[in-house]
Amino acid sequence: MPTINKRISEEIRAQARKLLEEGEVAAVLGYGAGSLPMTVKPLVVRRPEDCSKLIWSAFCVLNLANYLPAALKSVEPPRGPRDPKHEGPLPKVAILATGCWSRNIVVQIQEHQVARGRVVVMGVGSRGMVSRRKVEALFPGLEILAVEEGDHELVVRGADFAETINRWSVVRDNCQSCTHPDPVLVDLRIGEPVSERKNPNPFKQVEEIEQQSGDERWAWFTREFSTCIRCYACRNACPLCYCPTCFVDDAKPQWVGKSLDAVDTGLFHVLRAYHCAGRCTDCGTCETVCPMGINMRLLTKKLNKDVLNLYNIEAGMEPDSPLPLTTYTMDDPEKFIITELTPVPRAVKEGK
Amino acid sequence: MSETNNWEPKIIAFLCNWCSYAGADLAGVSRFQYPPNIRIVKVPCSGRVSENMIMSALKSGADGILVSGCHPGDCHYISGNYFAKRRFALLSNLLDFIGIEPGRVSFSWVSASEGEQFAEVVHSVTERVKALGPASRLVKQLDAVQAA
């Protein structure tokens, strides 16, 4: 009996081939095998014969929605002044999507980055993606040369060891705290639907920090972000970050300095996270791609928590609803407004 | 030591043109005195104040920041301050989360007819910032950078 992910891979290949052969879509966004254990390569497949390269595994940690706007653009016919006028609808792109990625596609639709009619969402229920970093941490000082994936366990092999580990124990933090593993937007179902996960406290990691004192939180913040090398992998891997000019590249005024100064680095992370407020689906890509292993996801998770608590909105759940920061209600909480006012001393008031 | 004793906080106040700035004006005309620690930046609407501006003020060494707009329902642009309200609610929570002292960044609603209330807001903001002392978190220091 092949594993669940092997069966899903087969189905993806078959469906992708069918879509391309029938001309339903011009490209399929998926994954190919990586060159190292526990890696995958994002892949844009344009020819039916290339569909055999597509795979599905527990290591599909990159958010494919990040590639969607560019992929859609790449299949459009040229529209220069000398080009013939295009008749009929524009070509479509198919994309693999789990719960969080499908919610990102919804956000992209809400923000008019992607036209709903041009996307074929191949929905895959997520069983949680494995963190390469967590697996490596279990084998300090040892190089992992191969990882075989079972449904509930991973067999990790090195030069002189082979060990079986529990799969769920090395699943990424964001997947462990995920409550919507099944895609919210599906045109084509791949594999079996996954039921909503009951998670007693999806914001446990955030609450652990909230319970600390202000000084402790500041110490955590400065320590956590001290190793940042400002490569912007977190920003560039994020499907929410599509501004042509990012605020870090603004020159007049320059909001954030360019060096590794702790303040500039801290500001970058605070502002980056804040720009994702109400839009982040906690896909965990930022954290996964960080070459320095910084857990910047906690900042966006905190914002997700506040958006849920204050406005009862989870990003990307309903395509027709506005984003939390583009709307308001009359009775939004305003606890943060100063209420304790110091009365103006009488003498001052009378100008004496 | 004398320097710390004589320390007076610098507070950047982003005031909306239609209400809070007019409120500040009224406070002046009505001769309500308020601490001279604030430096006012006039903005069209509290909805114009972006997180970039607030963080930039902090980074440049402001000891306190005040953002003030029209009361909800009174916005000259009808809804600017409602949007601002959502944004500031999230921002002030996030700043608290990373350990910026509560009170560094304050928000208030002051209308054009509330000169006295404006003076009160400035008094209370100044007092809170004075109690906190000079800002050091997320304040860029050139010396520290040069040593590295």
Added chain:
Amino acid sequence: MKVFKISPAELDTMIEQWNKVHVVYAPAMEKQAAASPDCAPGWCRVDGSAALTLLPLLTGPTLASVKPFFFPQPETLLTYTLENTRPDKGMMREPERSKDMQVVLGVRPCDARSVLLNNLPYQEDQFFQANRQRTALVGFICDQTLSTCFCSRMGGSPLDNEGLDLALSRAEDGFIVEVCSEKGEALVTGLELAPAPEGDISALAARRNAGGNPSATELDSLKGSELGTLYDAAMWQSLGEACINCGACTFICPTCYCFDIQDEVVRGQGRRIRYWDSCMFPLYSLHTSGHNPRGQKVQRTRNRFLHKLKYFPDRFGPFSCVGCGRCVKDCPVNIDIREVMDDLMHLTAVE
């Protein structure tokens, strides 16, 4: 070349001795560990007797390359004041530069070689040269390599001591210390070390010989190939499509040396800094006019690889890659420079 043999305890004493007169750095053992405030991410200052706990080193290259010791992020070039009350307002000054010798421990042969490669374009750069002068590299040749290591393919060798000031290699009950430069000489003067026995020296030489001649590689055919063929290859399209254009590869790369210069003014005090830039960023090649000659992702991706494998060797001789494999491990989208080289080799073979 002098060759000594020391015991682990002697190594410890050596490091303690250096620590008294120099500033000593060692690789951080964990990537997630917080950066020390006084040095670059991935490195830490050695304080006192902590030296031995830092060894043995992890297999393969250190977490961060030695680049920041020679090419700090940022380097302050000039300082000035903009305060109106100061008579020297707006006058540029050279900052006080530390002349203290810095000793970097645990450097691998690949990183040592990267300094020599970066030295080619920075031959006349006073800042790079000043840092080079005050930095001594104490390295360990590699007993084992990782599956991501490919230094021999790039013309290096895991056993090389080129570029190191002191090269340590593991021997029975201790280390063999090769003194490779004047700076290395200075580090061991005053220490009473026993010369290495003839047997150990010849054993090391034998290991090196067994590795073959590293300087020539099959990749050399790229150097003679037509640029146009490489430039117009179809492979860049798919590579550029997958690349997210972050700067991870360029910043963790020991041989990426691009920079930008900027003035920073904070409350009236200014400094002109030189900081790392990455050819992966659109801003890197953006002209003031708004035109961007490398405005597309695929162009930027291609530039990085062709610079390392074609433009740099055409101008300076060697490839601008030492095969440390850091980018292979850390690329978020698994772009593997070894596969890129294979594809390019395939192209030139077809040609």
